[in-house]
Amino acid sequence: MRITRLVCGHCGSVLSGLGQDKLFFCSNCGDGWSLGKKGLEAVNVECRASADSQLPLPFWMVRATVHVLKRTVRNEFTSTMLRFGSRYEEDVLSAKKAETGGQSDRRTLLFPAFPVDGLPGIGVSLSQHVNDLPQAIGPEESLPDMCGGSISPVDAEVLAKCVAVGQETEKADWLAEIEIVLSSVESSLIILPCNLEVEKVVIAETGVAFFRRSTPGWTEIVDYHSGRA
Numbered sequence: 001m002r003i004t005r006l007v008c009g010h011c012g013s014v015l016s017g018l019g020q021d022k023l024f025f026c027s028n029c030g031d032g033w034s035l036g037k038k039g040l041e042a043v044n045v046e047c048r049a050s051a052d053s054q055l056p057l058p059f060w061m062v063r064a065t066v067h068v069l070k071r072t073v074r075n076e077f078t079s080t081m082l083r084f085g086s087r088y089e090e091d092v093l094s095a096k097k098a099e100t101g102g103q104s105d106r107r108t109l110l111f112p113a114f115p116v117d118g119l120p121g122i123g124v125s126l127s128q129h130v131n132d133l134p135q136a137i138g139p140e141e142s143l144p145d146m147c148g149g150s151i152s153p154v155d156a157e158v159l160a161k162c163v164a165v166g167q168e169t170e171k172a173d174w175l176a177e178i179e180i181v182l183s184s185v186e187s188s189l190i191i192l193p194c195n196l197e198v199e200k201v202v203i204a205e206t207g208v209a210f211f212r213r214s215t216p217g218w219t220e221i222v223d224y225h226s227g228r229a
């Protein structure tokens with residue numbers, strides 16, 4: 001068993017978090033850390049929640065070039081047939097497909113750094129609001145405590161791809177098959193101020209919300225912050 005002392009590699013402050021956490025934010029100097037096999041490794045971090053924010057939660061912001069290698073859509077006729085219970089026969093219906101792939105574009109994908117049901121869908125909605133986020137907190141201001149970041153940088157890259165696929169399925173056509181590759185990936189941990197409502201949690205100024213009951217470990221996150229209030 002490997003024991004890692006959870007102290008900030010920059011300023012030496014003790015890092016706190018929950019048992020499952022893999023991401024840590026130093027509320028003294030503002031550095032971010034990820035707990036990997038070799039101990040703590042530095043991660044880029046942008047803090048956009050002030051020290052007095054009710055619920056500062058961790059998110060991943062992944063900038064990547066998304067290459068859509070192959071994108072096959074079926075025309076509506078095919079789906080109408082499916083709706084009437086016909087079996088899909090590849091050779092009969094192959095003429096009813098169109099290839100729309102072959103493009104690349106730079107995207108900014110934003111999604112929770114903690115497990116929540118329907119995470120890719122929340123990521124698709126959040127990524128539409130990357131320009132509506134609150135300003136980053138300056139180095140002279142006091143910083144919040146963060147907990148709950150349990151999605152590692154490696155897993156974040158896989159999830160970024162799921163969000164990019166989700167963006168493709170949201171388009172108004174009948175997506176049948178897709179092949180996507182991400183390159184030039186730059187990941188940052190981003191801390192956003194969230195607001196607790198009766199059943200939901202609203203993420204910063206985005207208007208995007210998720211149900212607290214769909215987040216495993218939600219009680220621990222809330223207890224952590226209420227214990228410090």
Ligand SMILES: [Zn+2]
Binds near residue numbers: 010
């Ligand atoms: Zn520090």
